Amino acid sequence: MKVILFGATGMIGQGVLRECLLDPEVTAVLSVARRTTGKTDPKLREIIHDDFSEFSSLANELTGYDACFFCLGVSSAGMSEAEYTRVTYDVAVAAAKMLAERNPGLTFVFVSGTGTDSTERGSTMWARVKGKAENAILAMPFKASFAMRPAAIQPMHGETSRATITRVGYATLGWLFPIIKAAFPKLVTTTERLGRAMLALAKHGSPKRILESADIDELGRQAELEPS
Numbered sequence: 684m685k686v687i688l689f690g691a692t693g694m695i696g697q698g699v700l701r702e703c704l705l706d707p708e709v710t711a712v713l714s715v716a717r718r719t720t721g722k723t724d725p726k727l728r729e730i731i732h733d734d735f736s737e738f739s740s741l742a743n744e745l746t747g748y749d750a751c752f753f754c755l756g757v758s759s760a761g762m763s764e765a766e767y768t769r770v771t772y773d774v775a776v777a778a779a780k781m782l783a784e785r786n787p788g789l790t791f792v793f794v795s796g797t798g799t800d801s802t803e804r805g806s807t808m809w810a811r812v813k814g815k816a817e818n819a820i821l822a823m824p825f826k827a828s829f830a831m832r833p834a835a836i837q838p839m840h841g842e843t844s845r846a847t848i849t850r851v852g853y854a855t856l857g858w859l860f861p862i863i864k865a866a867f868p869k870l871v872t873t874t875e876r877l878g879r880a881m882l883a884l885a886k887h888g889s890p891k892r893i894l895e896s897a898d899i900d901e902l903g904r905q906a907e908l909e910p911s
Contacts, residue, residue: 686709686712686748686749686750686751688751688754690754693755695877697842698874706882712726712728714727715730715738715741715745718731738778738781745782748782750881751782751792752792752885753775753794756794767809779819783824790884792884793816797896817893829891829894832895842874875903876900883906889902
């Protein structure tokens with residue numbers, strides 16, 4: 684299986700990249716990002732791409748893949764709806780359209796977030812925009828497409844966020860994850876399980892096209908139990 688990964692330098696993407704490189708069924712991983720991951724692996728190839736508003740210049744490079752894991756994301760804090768739409772909806776849809784044209788047999792997995800608004804009419808700006816992106820991607824002619832809505836994500840293997848406030852928060856409050864998991868088991872998963880859940884979707888699909896945090900954690904847990 685050949686995988687394209689967007690957002691490999693973020694916390695979620697780092698975890699997903701790790702699981703892809705460890706999976707014997709994954710033969711190649713293409714990271715599309717604005718900066719290098721800093722990792723070297725025989726399976727891994729990187730494209731440094733500055734303009735995420737268009738991917739037509741990469742059309743030939745983005746052909747012949749089986750799955751795309753779209754892990755790009757930013758906080759909406761301090762952003763207008765127009766700005767957040769540009770970096771969240773426009774980028775994801777531009778990438779998805781190109782991939783749908785060049786890879787009709789591809790499975791596209793989009794990382795969204797818990798509380799996303801599928802109606803696109805709610806009062807929370809980020810949830811409306813994420814919902815709009817989900818709806819657009821799920822309507823495209825892929826072999827299969829899924830939206831993942833994680834809540835709290837525990838980094839397991841040194842993954843870190845590029846956002847300072849998130850990085851500091853995880854560093855100071857990370858010890859709370861076992862307590863949160865015990866109190867709210869449906870709201871916590873790990874970078875490891877999220878990555879394995881993505882791979883399971885690409886390999887086997889799912890009757891659910893939108894997976895909430897508990898669905899992600901359970902799918903990742905089941906993948907852990909599969910013989911390697």
